[in-house]
Amino acid sequence: MKALEQLRETMRRDRVFDFMAGSHLVHPGEIDTRHGPILYVENVNVSFDGFKALNDLTLYIDDGELRCIIGPNGAGKTTMMDVITGKTRPDSGTVFFGQTMDLTRMTEYEIASSGIGRKFQKPTIFPEHTVFENLELAMHMDKGVWSSLQFRLSGEQKDRIEEVMQTINLLAQCHTAAGLLSHGQKQWLEIGMLLTQSPRLLLVDEPVAGMTHQEIEHTAELLTGLAGKHSVVVVEHDMDFIRSIAKKVTVLHEGHVLAEGDMEAIQNDPRVIEVYLGE
Amino acid sequence: MSFINTLIKLIEQDRVGRYLFSALLAIAIMVPVLNLLVPEGSSLHLSTYVVTLLGKYLCYALLALALDLVWGYGGILSLGHGVFFALGGYAMGMYMMRQIGSRGVYGNPELPDFMVFLNWHELPWYWFGFDHFWFAVLMIVLIPGLLAFVFGWLAFRSRVTGVYLSIITQALTFAFMLAFFRNEMGFGGNNGLTDFKDILGFELQHGGTRNVLFVLSALALAAGYLLCRYIVNSKFGRVVVAIRDAEARTRFIGYKVESYKLWLFIISAVMAGIAGALYVPQVGIINPGEFSPLNSIELVVWVAVGGRGTLFGAIVGALLVNFAKTFFTGALPEVWLFALGGMFIVVTLFLPRGLVGLYQQSREKYLAGRAA
Ligand SMILES: Nc1ncnc2c1ncn2[C@@H]1O[C@H](COP(=O)(O)OP(=O)(O)OP(=O)(O)O)[C@@H](O)[C@H]1O
Numbered sequence: 018m019k020a021l022e023q024l025r026e027t028m029r030r031d032r033v034f035d036f037m038a039g040s041h042l043v044h045p046g047e048i049d050t051r052h053g054p055i056l057y058v059e060n061v062n063v064s065f066d067g068f069k070a071l072n073d074l075t076l077y078i079d080d081g082e083l084r085c086i087i088g089p090n091g092a093g094k095t096t097m098m099d100v101i102t103g104k105t106r107p108d109s110g111t112v113f114f115g116q117t118m119d120l121t122r123m124t125e126y127e128i129a130s131s132g133i134g135r136k137f138q139k140p141t142i143f144p145e146h147t148v149f150e151n152l153e154l155a156m157h158m159d160k161g162v163w164s165s166l167q168f169r170l171s172g173e174q175k176d177r178i179e180e181v182m183q184t185i186n187l188l189a190q191c192h193t194a195a196g197l198l199s200h201g202q203k204q205w206l207e208i209g210m211l212l213t214q215s216p217r218l219l220l221v222d223e224p225v226a227g228m229t230h231q232e233i234e235h236t237a238e239l240l241t242g243l244a245g246k247h248s249v250v251v252v253e254h255d256m257d258f259i260r261s262i263a264k265k266v267t268v269l270h271e272g273h274v275l276a277e278g279d280m281e282a283i284q285n286d287p288r289v290i291e292v293y294l295g296e
Numbered sequence: 297m298s299f300i301n302t303l304i305k306l307i308e309q310d311r312v313g314r315y316l317f318s319a320l321l322a323i324a325i326m327v328p329v330l331n332l333l334v335p336e337g338s339s340l341h342l343s344t345y346v347v348t349l350l351g352k353y354l355c356y357a358l359l360a361l362a363l364d365l366v367w368g369y370g371g372i373l374s375l376g377h378g379v380f381f382a383l384g385g386y387a388m389g390m391y392m393m394r395q396i397g398s399r400g401v402y403g404n405p406e407l408p409d410f411m412v413f414l415n416w417h418e419l420p421w422y423w424f425g426f427d428h429f430w431f432a433v434l435m436i437v438l439i440p441g442l443l444a445f446v447f448g449w450l451a452f453r454s455r456v457t458g459v460y461l462s463i464i465t466q467a468l469t470f471a472f473m474l475a476f477f478r479n480e481m482g483f484g485g486n487n488g489l490t491d492f493k494d495i496l497g498f499e500l501q502h503g504g505t506r507n508v509l510f511v512l513s514a515l516a517l518a519a520g521y522l523l524c525r526y527i528v529n530s531k532f533g534r535v536v537v538a539i540r541d542a543e544a545r546t547r548f549i550g551y552k553v554e555s556y557k558l559w560l561f562i563i564s565a566v567m568a569g570i571a572g573a574l575y576v577p578q579v580g581i582i583n584p585g586e587f588s589p590l591n592s593i594e595l596v597v598w599v600a601v602g603g604r605g606t607l608f609g610a611i612v613g614a615l616l617v618n619f620a621k622t623f624f625t626g627a628l629p630e631v632w633l634f635a636l637g638g639m640f641i642v643v644t645l646f647l648p649r650g651l652v653g654l655y656q657q658s659r660e661k662y663l664a665g666r667a668a
């Protein structure tokens with residue numbers, strides 16, 4: 018009897034083979050936000066060789082919200098994004114996109130195509146492709162094999178890409194291989210890719226690293242402009258930048274939410290001052 | 297109609313491709329003319345031996361093109377692409393084996409000689425259908441395609457990449473070689489399939505047949521190039537290069553990377569199979585040696601020498617290295633393997649983009665110099 022139960026446990030469809038579990042609860046384009054939040058991160062734990070990178074992390078992002086996340090190095094900010102985008106699987110806990118999509122059971126591409134876009138901490142663009150092609154690749158469309166083989170860029174899509182290139186100040190570099198861009202320009206390009214991808218939820222990891230003062234201001238405008246139609250989660254170390262865009266700030270520390278609130282409350286929170294701002 | 301327009305546009309935009317088509321057209325006309333119409337005594341006469349040799353090279357070039365598609369563009373270094381080439385060859389060989397009929401040494405109308413020799417009494421089930429040409433053609437496409445599908449599905453789903461993938465492709469072709477060496481497999485053991493008489497009723501020894509096979513090889517190469525060009529110029533091609541350069545990133549913008557790799561691999565395998573099927577009637581034999589891991593590695597050298605990720609380079613590399621091989625193995629047989637190894641080292645160290653890359657570089661320099 019016991020053996021049978023054990024067998025059942027090892028053969029559980031959701032545990033053993035990903036492909037047997039299928040993509041449960043995925044309804045692309047049907048993000049159910051009737052209860053307010055678009056993202057539910059609940060009691061998530063992630064450990065790397067015993068080290069707890071995320072420790073019982075619980076966090077909700079409202080639909081259309083712009084949320085800033087701060088925290089010292091190693092607080093688990095990037096790991097949190099890894100969990101949301103399917104790069105890292107949590108040891109326990111749940112992550113839901115809307116009320117119906119269980120992100121912990123979806124693959125990276127399913128998560129991306131259901132409407133979550135991400136800008137990486139270390140800018141990752143496609144170096145051999147031109148700026149234009151990078152934006153085209155990211156663009157929101159049917160991304161299946163067959164559609165790609167037959168794909169023809171429509172006039173609207175071309176206009177959209179040009180518009181984005183204008184926004185990110187890379188119009189002159191349209192046909193430049195992305196690998197030749199400066200660090201700041203690569204950051205821009207990655208933001209531009211988020212714009213053409215046009216996801217419901219944008220996860221933006223350290224967008225202004227390596228940018229000049231003016232560029233930072235421009236980025237701030239861009240991100241605040243996106244909020245409302247999109248939900249945006251921004252991780253940054255640059256406090257001036259955070260101050261200029263933040264409505265609500267979450268402080269992560271050792272994989273856990275330490276404090277949450279508006280910038281002023283956060284700055285005056287003694288626990289936050291101790292671990293972060295006081296440094 | 298729009299498909300034809302697309303093709304025309306493709307050729308219009310592809311200068312190198314036009315050179316290739318002109319060259320292929322020229323040899324497809326000149327070689328048969330020099331062989332069939334110029335009298336044998338003339339110094340311009342091309343012997344049938346040379347026609348066959350050139351046809352063989354064209355098949356290699358098609359195979360190299362297939363590898364360039366997965367390696368140069370998809371970043372999948374297959375060290376076992378010979379397996380698809382050999383399977384295509386075996387499928388064609390089985391058809392020609394069945395065509396021999398009762399003209400074999402043992403005169404058995406039903407069974408190929410080697411089966412009679414092994415005391416078999418009936419044709420194994422997997423030989424059924426190969427007496428029909430259409431069936432053989434179907435298998436030439438299906439068998440390499442199916443193997444690529446199964447292998448690729450398992451490997452790409454499990455995210456096996458880089459060196460590990462190369463090693464298992466190498467193991468794959470090695471396993472096939474061992475299997476085909478066994479007499480019990482029913483593919484002629486280490487002798488393979490040979491003594492072919494005719495194909496679709498045309499005598500293989502006949503010069504005319506040889507010339508037709510040569511022209512077909514040239515056509516297949518042109519068609520293969522056009523297909524590859526279409527693929528790499530499409531958005532599919534751009535996605536594949538994106539996967540090569542930043543696989544994880546491609547997933548995060550919503551592409552199902554496994555499917556892209558899988559389809560690329562299948563298309564390439566089918567091309568390799570067709571190359572093998574055209575190769576076998578020209579050389580007149582297919583044996584398990586074609587599965588040898590060394591063959592697949594040599595193929596990688598051709599593409600590296602020519603320049604990967606350019607399509608054209610693969611063709612140039614395959615032709616040049618094989619001309620060199622024919623020359624060396626004739627003149628200085630001991631030197632060939634060293635020459636091959638040396639070429640590979642020189643190319644990896646000094647010409648990462650191969651000969652075509654070198655040409656492009658000097659052309660750019662020249663143009664830049666002229667502009668200044
Ligand atoms: N793949 C991994 N293997 C082992 N440890 C990891 C891995 N990824 C992250 N970590 C560890 O988990 C902790 C949290 O890392 P994370 O990158 O999430 O921090 P962060 O808040 O983004 O920091 P930063 O501000 O420096 O970007 C760090 O101590 C890091 O060393």
Ligand SMILES: [Mg+2]
Pocket residue numbers: 094095096138222
């Ligand atoms: Mg980080």
